[in-house]
Amino acid sequence: MRHVAKKITDLARKALSAEDKPITLMIIAAGVAIAIFEYWGFLENKRVEVAYKHVEQWESDQYQAAFSRVAADIRAFEQEAHDIIPDDLGEAALATARLNYTQNKIVENADGRLGQDLDLLIYFFDKLSVCVDRGLCDGPLLAQFFEGHLERLWIYSTGFVASRRGTIDGYGSLAQAYRDRLIQNNES
Template sequence: MDTKPPPKGRSRAARNEESERDDDGRKASQLHEAAHVGVGIIEAVSKPLKVEDNYSSLHRVDEVAAVILKLVTVLALTFGLFEYDRQKADSRVTQSLNLVQEWETGGYQDAYARINDLLLPLYQQNADTIAAVGDNAAERALLYGNIGEAVTGKDDAFVSEADKDADKVFHFFERAAICANEAICDYAVLKTFFGSEASSFWLYFGRYAERRQADGYAGYGDWTRRFVDGEINRAKFLGMF
């Protein structure tokens, strides 16, 4: 039977050469694999990151709702402030009308009428002199003051009926002026009802108030003068503006 001879062993040089070729192949394969992995990592890192926000729409709705709530709160607060100020204004008008009623029913109007009855004949006696001074405010004030003193200046005890009526009217105008100055009453309303009466009364009896002050009644008539001259604090919005 024919048999093939066993293969002869390869030389060391051949084995070394083959081993080197295998090493070179493995190195090339490893380099290729490393390069592929590196490219994959770079692509993964450089790829834009997209985060899915399943609640983005809900967040936008919440933000819009928060803005709307703030606006509604501001509007409600503003309306409340204006409503409060309106109620305060209504209260001042009511207090003023209460004073008007008190003027008519509390004897003040009657006292004013009695004083006018005393002033009228004296005014008529001095009508030509008053007309002669024309618009000279100082001269007119002097003449009117003299007429008023003729009614109330009969003694320094201030106990005559005319003095008592003058005190009563002064008392009312003082109260009205203070009420308006403290924003409890409405100055414009009081001025409408009592402006001419207070101005005329002060013109005649300003000197009477001076005599009262000299007699020890400090500040007597000052509020009436301020009411006539408009030196009254006006009511402000919310008491501030």
């Protein structure tokens, strides 16, 4: 960035010392345009860099282990639902009943490790939402990496989030807003 400022300063000095003022103004305008273009590129590169840092964080052992444990718990609860809920309900009702059972089991187990893992993951998506909203991260890049993970997590954790909101005002609201924007972007 300093080299860009130095280029502009040098250009301005040379242009101001020239005798023909219209040429001076054209050179200054060109220099400013180049500087703005380079600064915009610098900011875009920074957004991509910050986005990749979030991807690297997600791929760390801590987050992968938490997501794997949550997924394993969800599969176990789904199997319980499959074993307990009779198949004679009709396809839509059966799917809804099994989902509700799984969501309720997650809420029942919210005080243990499962709750801690979900807190960690939801907070991660809250941070992604802020990063994208403030233009600090490359939104489309993050959407490619995280949309599926967030959607799968959100389907099962809505009851958990609602129960946490009883004690923590606004819990998961940024992650929910981020998910809603991803869905809306896919529909348009």
